[in-house]
Amino acid sequence: MADLRAGLVGLGQMGRHHARVLSSLEGVELVGIADPAPQLDRTNAHLNVVPRVEDLLALGIDLAVVCVPTSSHEAVAVQLAEAGVHALIEKPVAPDVASARRIAAAFTSAGLVACVGHIERYNPALQELRRRLSNGELGAIYQIATRRQGPFPARIADIGVVLDLATHDVDLTAWVTKRSYVTLSAHTANRSGREHEDLVAAVGTLEGGIVVNHLVNWLSPLKERITVVTGERGTLVADTIAGDLTFYSNGLAPVSWDTLASFRGVVQGDVIRYAIPKREPLVVELEAFRDAVGGGNRRVVTVEDATHTVEVAETMLRAAATGEAQTVGEVVTT
Incomplete structure (x- = not known):
């Protein structure tokens, strides 16, 4: 052929x-x-x-x-x-x-x-993260927090940080969990003097009540691409710049105080950085x-998946503009 x-x-x-x-x-x-x-x-x-x-x-x-x-x-x-x-x-x-x-x-x-x-769907750390979540290795998922920070990209002038950078985190979050976004609250700011926002902090929920947090900006000399997933058995941390995935397991702290003998607190247990093949995404x-x-x-x-991501980004911007939590896909007209 x-x-x-x-x-x-x-x-x-x-x-x-x-x-x-x-x-x-x-x-x-x-x-x-x-x-x-x-x-x-x-x-x-x-x-x-x-x-x-x-x-x-x-x-x-x-x-x-x-x-x-x-x-x-x-x-x-x-x-x-x-x-x-x-x-x-x-x-x-x-x-x-x-x-x-x-x-x-x-x-x-x-x-x-x-x-x-x-x-990001083709990053080895996130592919391995998704596989382990699908296998139930964290048990119930409680929260996903992402941080995506870096210097200002002079090449981008037609959109802001929400559509350009936050869409990475929106897509990967929905993909690794296999859940859609439900609600979002957000705050944005413009510190560089250009037309569009250059930082956003967003909090929301996915189907099933999973809480998500996204911190994204174009204003940091530190370049960071981190995804943290916390569940009932511990935490998985993906660094997509290095392509690393690390597991922090829950440890059980023995309590000798008689009145708290039945208490079992979550403390740091074993830490494992997985060895995974790293091909260029x-x-x-x-x-x-x-x-x-x-x-x-x-x-x-698919374009359909990417459309949901744009819909979430629009909701994030709407939440920031109104100062109120928004339901994804629910546009209020006046």
């Missing part, structure tokens, strides 16, 4: 990584990149770059990766769908739920694969996309 002919739309910071992986991905040939103002250097000067999506389509492509600003996702995605091209769209899939649904409809009606680049993600296009196992993030 001939290699799938791939195109890339956008050669920015994320697009450069996609170009690198697509150039060496087995079963795929990167035939062109559409970007009206590409930043070329010795690492990518050999690539075939054309100015417009129409020029890319003229090369005859089977699939494409979309790495343009979020505000342009719908226009590019629909153009690809109308041309019969399967697509992986970088996250967030769209700036709002209505746009995300139009993207989903375009690919569904054309019978094409469309997926979204929520890359972007490679695994693009392999999954390739396999889905080829009719194989669909280990991709």
